[in-house]
Amino acid sequence: xxxxxxxxxxxxxxxxxxxxxxxxxxxxxxxxxxxxxxxxxxxxxxxxxxxxxxxxxxxxxxxxxxxxxxxxxxxxxxxxxxxxxxxxxxxxxxxxxxxxxxxxxxxxxxxxxxxxxxxxxxxxxxxx
Amino acid sequence: xxxxxxxxxxxxxxxxxxxxxxxxxxxxxxxxxxxxxxxxxxxxxxxxxxxxxxxxxxxxxxxxxxxxxxxxxxxxxxxxxxxxxxxxxxxxxxxxxxxxxxxxxxxxxxxxxxxxxxxxxxxxxxxxxxxxxxxxxxxxxxxxxxxxxxxxxxxxxxxxxxxxxxxxxxxxxxxxxxxxxxxxxxxxxxxxxxxxxx
Numbered sequence: 001x002x003x004x005x006x007x008x009x010x011x012x013x014x015x016x017x018x019x020x021x022x023x024x025x026x027x028x029x030x031x032x033x034x035x036x037x038x039x040x041x042x043x044x045x046x047x048x049x050x051x052x053x054x055x056x057x058x059x060x061x062x063x064x065x066x067x068x069x070x071x072x073x074x075x076x077x078x079x080x081x082x083x084x085x086x087x088x089x090x091x092x093x094x095x096x097x098x099x100x101x102x103x104x105x106x107x108x109x110x111x112x113x114x115x116x117x118x119x120x121x122x123x124x125x126x127x128x
Numbered sequence: 129x130x131x132x133x134x135x136x137x138x139x140x141x142x143x144x145x146x147x148x149x150x151x152x153x154x155x156x157x158x159x160x161x162x163x164x165x166x167x168x169x170x171x172x173x174x175x176x177x178x179x180x181x182x183x184x185x186x187x188x189x190x191x192x193x194x195x196x197x198x199x200x201x202x203x204x205x206x207x208x209x210x211x212x213x214x215x216x217x218x219x220x221x222x223x224x225x226x227x228x229x230x231x232x233x234x235x236x237x238x239x240x241x242x243x244x245x246x247x248x249x250x251x252x253x254x255x256x257x258x259x260x261x262x263x264x265x266x267x268x269x270x271x272x273x274x275x276x277x278x279x280x281x282x283x284x285x286x287x288x289x290x291x292x293x294x295x296x297x298x299x300x301x302x303x304x305x306x307x308x309x310x311x312x313x314x315x316x317x318x319x320x321x322x323x324x325x326x
Binding site: 122 | 152
């Protein structure tokens with residue numbers, strides 16, 4: 001639970017930090033064309049990372065993990081579904097609807113590409 | 129002239145990587161491989177067989193005290209292989225949380241073993257081991273899988289049996305627990321592992 005709370009805390013702290021411009025003096029460091037803006041968003045990135053190490057996660061589990069509202073999470077999940085990065089299975093448990101999300105191969109590939117991109121930023125910045 | 133305070137781009141990237149890792153750690157559960165159950169169970173069966181033999185029955189405590197670290201090492205090696213396959217490390221949050229759930233029960237078992245041995249209450253040791261190991265497994269199930277909790281519950285039930293059966297039956301109960309239950313768990317988990325791959 002402490003880890004889940006810390007994910008939320010970091011999410012807020014780093015979202016605030018992100019509002020500042022990221023400046024790198026000198027020339028453009030990396031090619032931006034591979035940058036997937038869908039994955040870049042904080043909650044979506046967290047969802048994909050969490051799903052990368054879990055077979056599936058329910059809507060409630062994702063909500064508790066990232067401390068976001070139902071509407072907010074639904075919107076992010078829908079965008080990932082539309083992109084084919086996650087699949088959603090809807091079932092009923094004790095007459096209540098239950099949504100379970102799984103990362104697709106395409107989603108895993110997008111997350112890996114994003115990780116490569118972030119690592120490239122670090123390498124390029126350190127070289128400059 | 130206003131000045132901006134530049135934020136190095138790599139600090140954002142590093143923060144992003146940390147966030148990804150934290151998200152993974154928070155969502156991750158440790159999958160205990162069936163092979164670990166089979167290895168630990170086999171050692172348990174062997175220890176029970178040795179402890180039940182008339183020639184070695186008098187040193188049953190020593191046999192089990194040797195078997196325990198051997199089984200723990202075998203289980204840890206197989207678990208570390210599984211962790212490596214999933215990209216986890218021994219020092220990551222998921223493993224740390226599993227250890228925090230598991231170790232207090234095992235420590236309590238060790239302390240009570242010494243206390244009961246000093247008080248010459250040897251007949252209480254098998255039940256104590258089964259009970260505390262079962263409780264530790266139930267706690268660990270929060271970070272692993274539900275089947276570990278079921279296994280812990282069965283160990284707890286066997287502990288109650290061990291406390292009530294005559295001394296002559298205790299080795300059998302201990303073997304049924306640390307041997308039979310682990311083997312059964314290993315077989316079930318192996319089936320699941322193969323099912324996942326298929």
